[in-house]
Amino acid sequence: MKVISADKIRDALSELCIRANLVLRKDILSGLKSAYSKEAKRRAKDILQAIINNAYIAGKEKLAICQDTGLPCVFVELGQGVKIVGDLKQAINKGVESGYKKGFLRNSIVKDPLLRGKSVYQPAIIHIDMVKGNKLKLTVLPKGFGCENKTQLKMFNPTAKISEIERFIVDAVKSAGPDACPPYVVGVGIGGTADYASLLAKKALLRKIERKGLIPKGTVPVFEQELLSEINKLNIGPMGLGGRTTCLGVNIETYPTHIAGLPVAVNISCHALRSATMTL
Amino acid sequence: MLSGIIYTARDQAHKRLVEAIKKGNKLPIDVKGQVIYYCGPTRTPKGKIIGSCGPTTSSRMDEFTPALLKKGVLAMIGKGRRSQRVIYAIKKYKAVYFLTYAGCGALLSKYIKNAGPVAYKDLGPEAIYKLEARDFPVIVGVDTKGRSIYD
Secondary structure (H helix, E strand, O other): OEEEEHHHHHHHHHHHHHHHHHOOOHHHHHHHHHHHHHOOOHHHHHHHHHHHHHHHHHHHHOOOOOOOOOEEEEEEEEEOOEEEEOOHHHHHHHHHHHHHHHOOOOOOEEEEOOOEEEEEOOOOEEEEEEEOOOOEEEEEEEEOHHHHOOOEEEEEOOOOOHHHHHHHHHHHHHHHOOOOOOOEEEEEEEEEOHHHHHHHHHHHOOOOOOOOOOOOOOHHHHHHHHHHHHHHHHOOOHHHOOOOOOEEEEEEEEEEEOOOOEEEEEEEEOOOOOOEEEEO | OEEEEEEEOOHHHHHHHHHHHHHOOOOOOOOOOOEEEOOOOOOOOOOOOOOOOOOOEHHHHOOOHHHHHHOOOOEEEEEOOOOHHHHHHHHHOOOEEEEOOOOOHHHHHHHEEEEEEEEOHHHHHHOEEEEEEEEEOOEEEEOOOOOEOOO
C-alpha cells in the first residue's frame, strides 16, 4: 500500500499543465524538423520554420505554445495498491487551476455549455483508470478546440472493408482542411462502443508519433503508415497552403467490439500536440 | 507585414457587436477602417506586453462578418477558410482577409508593441483588445476581388 496525499497530486497537476503548454513534445518537434527537410515548397518550409521557432520561443520565454491552452484532459492511471488521502478529483481540478494561473495560461472553460458566461479555469475532463500496482500515473493533454471541433465518429457495419474505414479517416482530415492548424496528428479509436472509440481516439494522441526502425508486422502499424501516406497526398500542407506535410503521424488504438458493429472515431490534433506525464 | 492598430475580437465579441448593430446601438469601438484579429490571447506574463496571441478559426465568425464589413471593417486576420457569403461581402466592401501563422502564438507575440483591453472586458480572453502591431506577418487569404488562396 502506497499513500499519496491530495496535495501532492494537486502540485503534480499544476506542474504538468505548465510543462505541457510551454514545452513542445520532443517527438512532435522532431516530426516537424523532419517534415521541414522533406518539404520542397518554399512557403511550406517557411511555415514549418515559424512553427519550430514558435516552440523555441515558447520554451525559452515561458509563453504558451498556443494561445488556445485547451480544455485540459487529465488521464489518471491509479494503481490498486495506492491509497489517496483526500479528494482526488478536487485535487486534480485545483492543480489544473493553479497551473493555468501560474503559467499565465488561458481560462478557456465556460461553466454552462448553453448559457456560456464568464470563462474559468476548470473543471478538467478527467478519465480515471484502475490498474495493477502501487503507482499513480498522471497525464495532461490540453486539447485546443480548433481541432477538437473536427472530431468525427462513425458506426460502421461489421462487414465494412478496411478501405471504407480508410476513406472515412482520410475524409475526416480532408474536411478539417486548412482550418485546424495543419500539419495534424491524427488519433483513431477503433472498436468498443461509440463513447469508448472516442476515448481511444483521444488516448491515441498520447502515444509518440516516432516510429523507429522497421514497421512491425500486423494490421495496425501497417494501417497507420498507409493512412499517413494517403493523408499526406491530400496536399493540404502547413497552414493549409499546400505541401507534402499534412500530417505528422497517425496513431490507432483498438479494442474488442460487438459482433454487430465497428465504431471508428477520429480525433484530430493541431501541430501543437501537447501532453505531459508524471508518475508518483 | 502589417504595422499599426489592430483590434482583437472572437466569438462572443462578434455576437455582441452584431447584436448592437441590429439594435442600432453605438459600438464600443469605431470599426470603420479598422483591422479585426480573431484572437483571444493568454494572460500577459509579468514583464511582457502580451501573452501568446495566435489566430483562431475564422469560419466561426462567418455569420457575423458581413454585418461588420457593412459597418466599414477594412480587414480581418485569422486562420482557415471563409464562407461564400463572407467572400462575396469582402468583394462587395473591398475588404481583405489575411491569414497569419496558425498555432504560433508565442512567435506572434513578438510583433505586438502595445496591448490592452478596450471593450467587453467582462469577456476575459474574449474581450476586445487594442494591439499595436509592428511588421506583423500576414498572407492574403481573400483579396478585395474575392479571390481566395485556397481555391
